[in-house]
Amino acid sequence: MEKDLISTQLSDLEKTGKLLQASVDKYVPYDIDYIYTADELEYYDSLSYRFEKCVDLTLNFFKGLELFLYAKQSDTLRDRLLTMQKIKIVEDIDFWMDARLLRKKIAHAYLPEEIRDIYDEIFASSKKIFAAIERIKKYLAGRKKREETA
Numbered sequence: 001m002e003k004d005l006i007s008t009q010l011s012d013l014e015k016t017g018k019l020l021q022a023s024v025d026k027y028v029p030y031d032i033d034y035i036y037t038a039d040e041l042e043y044y045d046s047l048s049y050r051f052e053k054c055v056d057l058t059l060n061f062f063k064g065l066e067l068f069l070y071a072k073q074s075d076t077l078r079d080r081l082l083t084m085q086k087i088k089i090v091e092d093i094d095f096w097m098d099a100r101l102l103r104k105k106i107a108h109a110y111l112p113e114e115i116r117d118i119y120d121e122i123f124a125s126s127k128k129i130f131a132a133i134e135r136i137k138k139y140l141a142g143r144k145k146r147e148e149t150a
Helices: 002-025 038-070 077-086 093-108 112-149
Strands: none
Touching (some): 002 112, 038 077, 038 093, 038 112, 077 093, 093 112
């Protein structure tokens, strides 16, 4: 039952990661001197939404994986990230803490320079999310292989 839940969560995370990758592939830095139309801004809205969703789903996946592996949940996000770091899924705990904060910055940025910096940060941060998804898949594949040989 729990394995099915982990598989479903991973599938959802992979789909969301692919959508974020599609937005990142089309990334053009935000030009603070250009007046964007509503249609042109939809791309940036989509990029930020996909980033937010991918961060949320990844952190939620960590919660489910922790529960599956250890039959308990950490009291704090930092403790959960430490647990994920121990099994080599998370490389940089501060990245994930900052990614959560970046979500809040998106909603409260109004100055063009701030908006540009946020989109640049989303672009750079997305690569770390993609790497984490690959580490998750590698970890689960290794775990499955060990179970099959045991």
